[in-house]
Amino acid sequence: MASQCHFHDSDGNCNQPWASRGVCAAPADGSAAALVQHADQRQLCEHNPPHGFRGLCKGPEAAATLKMLRELRDPAVCHYPTCAVVGSGGGLLGARHGAEIDAHSAVIRINLAPDAEMAAQSKYAPHRHLSTWEQDVGTRTTWRVMAMEGYGYLSHYGRFWLRPPDGHGVNENMTGIPQEPLLAIGCHTPGRVGRCRARRLRQTFAHPWSASYLISPLLFKRWSDAHFRGVRGQRVLSTGMYAIALASQLCGTTHIYGFGNGSCPHACYHYYDCGETAGKLGVEQSQMFGDDPKATGGYHNFSEQARVLRRLAARGTIVAHWGTCSRGEAGAPAELVNHKRERRHGARASRRRGERGGGASKGEARSRRKGKRSAGGSTCGGIV
Numbered sequence: 001m002a003s004q005c006h007f008h009d010s011d012g013n014c015n016q017p018w019a020s021r022g023v024c025a026a027p028a029d030g031s032a033a034a035l036v037q038h039a040d041q042r043q044l045c046e047h048n049p050p051h052g053f054r055g056l057c058k059g060p061e062a063a064a065t066l067k068m069l070r071e072l073r074d075p076a077v078c079h080y081p082t083c084a085v086v087g088s089g090g091g092l093l094g095a096r097h098g099a100e101i102d103a104h105s106a107v108i109r110i111n112l113a114p115d116a117e118m119a120a121q122s123k124y125a126p127h128r129h130l131s132t133w134e135q136d137v138g139t140r141t142t143w144r145v146m147a148m149e150g151y152g153y154l155s156h157y158g159r160f161w162l163r164p165p166d167g168h169g170v171n172e173n174m175t176g177i178p179q180e181p182l183l184a185i186g187c188h189t190p191g192r193v194g195r196c197r198a199r200r201l202r203q204t205f206a207h208p209w210s211a212s213y214l215i216s217p218l219l220f221k222r223w224s225d226a227h228f229r230g231v232r233g234q235r236v237l238s239t240g241m242y243a244i245a246l247a248s249q250l251c252g253t254t255h256i257y258g259f260g261n262g263s264c265p266h267a268c269y270h271y272y273d274c275g276e277t278a279g280k281l282g283v284e285q286s287q288m289f290g291d292d293p294k295a296t297g298g299y300h301n302f303s304e305q306a307r308v309l310r311r312l313a314a315r316g317t318i319v320a321h322w323g324t325c326s327r328g329e330a331g332a333p334a335e336l337v338n339h340k341r342e343r344r345h346g347a348r349a350s351r352r353r354g355e356r357g358g359g360a361s362k363g364e365a366r367s368r369r370k371g372k373r374s375a376g377g378s379t380c381g382g383i384v
Contacts (some may be wrong), residue, residue, distance in 0.1 A: 003346075017114050024078040027249065032219040034249035037072040039216040044069075050236045051221035055191030056198055065198040068206050075182055075213060080105035083251035084138075085243045087258035088113040088266030090285065091323025093126070094330040097257050100321075101138035104255065108143045108247055110239050111150050114272050115141055124282075126275030126334035136330055137271065141181040145243040148187045151204070152195045156333070158203030166203065174209045183212040186220065186242050197367075219245050227308045233293030234301040241305060244318065255319045260285050262306035264325035275328045276339040 018109035022103075026033035026040075033039050045066075056065050084104040086092075088111070098116065101107055109115065116133035119125050127133075151157060156177035161169045185204070187196035194200075205214050218235050223245045228234045237245065239260060247254040258271065265286035268274035273281040288295055289302045296302070313320040329337045 002311075003004055024249075025326070031249075032222045033216050034219060034246055035074065035079070036069050036214040036216045036336070037074070039069075039218050041066055041070070042252070043218055044216075047217070047221060049196075049217070050186075050188045051217050051224065053187075053190045053217060055189075061198055062211070065201075068198070068202055069214075072205050072214065073208075073210075078250060079252070080142075080250060081252045081346055082106075083247045083254050085240075085247050085254060085256045085259075086110070086113070086137065087240050087243075087256065088270045088272070089258040089260045090271050090274050090327055091260065091264060091325070092258040092271045093274065093324065093328070094136065094326040095266065095321070095323035096135045097256075097321055097323065098133075098135045098138040101257055102140045106142040106251065107138060107140045108145060109141050110243050111144070111146050113270070115139055119272050122272055123338060124277055124279070125234055125272045125338060126277070126327075127329050129332035130334040132330055132332045143182045143184055143246075144245065145184045145215075145239060145246060146186070147239055147242070148185055148195045150239075151183065151185050152355045156201060157195075162203065172219050174203070174207050177209055177211070179209075179211045181211075184215050184242075184246055185212055186215045186239070188236060215242065215246055219249065220352065228301070228304065231301050231304045233298050234304060236300045238305060239300070241308075248317070253319060254317075255321060256309070257321045258323065260289065260302065260306055261308055261310055261320070261322050261347045262303060263322070265289065267325050267328050270362075275338065276340050321355040 024033065024035045024038060026038050036044070042055050046052060046054065048054045053069075056062065056069075082104045083106045084101040085108045086101060114125075114137070115120060116130060116137055116139045119133045120128045120130040122128075127349060152159070156159065156174075158174070159167045159169075161167060161171050161174060161177060163170055163172060187201070190196040191202070201214065204210065204212055220242065223241060224237060228237070244254065244256065260267070265284060267285050268278070268279075268281045269285050269288050273283075275282070285302075289306065291303065293301070309318070309320060312318045
């Protein structure tokens with residue numbers, strides 16, 4: 001008799017509760033494991049964040065925390081023949097890669113960058129034509145790769161989900177949290193405070209309903225040492241490079257879409273913050289790919305990242321699909337293009353509804369603003 005599935009993810013994979021360990025074990029060639037439960041804990045405790053969890057290896061709770069990390073479960077599937085890693089770059093507009101993206105064994109998206117349906121509903125995107133979005137960005141999402149900072153805005157983050165004293169929500173435990181897509185999370189600052197402290201990691205990952213998995217920081221260290229050692233204006237890998245590093249361990253062949261290679265300076269930085277309605281959210285790739293480290297707060301050097309991606313593509317480590325240099329409506333029907341005038345009218349209508357008592361509460365408005373800011377991660381995290 002076939003065992004019962006705990007849940008099926010969006011690609012039909014059967015996930016069993018507390019599946020047997022070892023699916024994502026470290027590769028035989030000695031390279032870093034994808035997930036923290038298979039990381040070498042001696043090395044994990046040697047390195048400071050973002051390349052280690054040294055802060056969790058000290059104090060009276062250290063032994064219990066390390067035991068908890070070792071016992072985290074694997075996803076039911078940890079190897080895919082081919083993967084599409086889909087970035088947020090404006091090169092996706094008009095490139096018509098959607099069907100090709102959806103045809104891969106797994107589709108890995110970055111932060112909360114929207115799929116076709118989500119993009120068609122966004123007032124900040126250049127248009128709302130679902131068919132065009134399906135042709136450009138695809139519809140499937142197997143994994144999302146996020147930094148913990150972005151994860152902390154999701155409604156099922158423990159602090160929002162659980163009732164006091166563990167959180168500010170209404171739920172007794174973590175049952176009922178979304179089970180798809182799967183989430184792969186990178187922690188920059190594990191320690192005694194913040195979203196990556198032991199208590200939050202336990203709430204997020206160490207329970208049978210979790211569809212979230214903690215990426216090993218040693219994998220990030222390996223990629224940083226190999227490709228970004230000594231690079232000015234580069235403190236940590238971008239979330240896009242997180243995703244490519246993860247795919248290098250999960251996927252037989254890694255295809256990338258929506259990443260900039262430095263050849264389209266006037267293309268939009270994000271495909272979903274582009275065109276007439278993007279406002280202050282929309283910037284050109286030249287602003288992020290320039291030589292000013294202040295553009296990303298000194299966290300990522302996207303010019304160097306573009307050079308790294310070109311080298312990886314030349315070696316055959318990844319298969320790159322660079323897209324187009326176009327921007328804006330990407331061929332959507334004129335009546336479905338988002339215009340500033342429509343946005344102003346929508347704002348006035350919202351204010352009138354609020355005056356009549358039908359508007360959103362202040363708390364709901366704050367939640368929407370937080371969600372909008374986290375849609376692609378921070379400015380330096382929504383990766384092209």
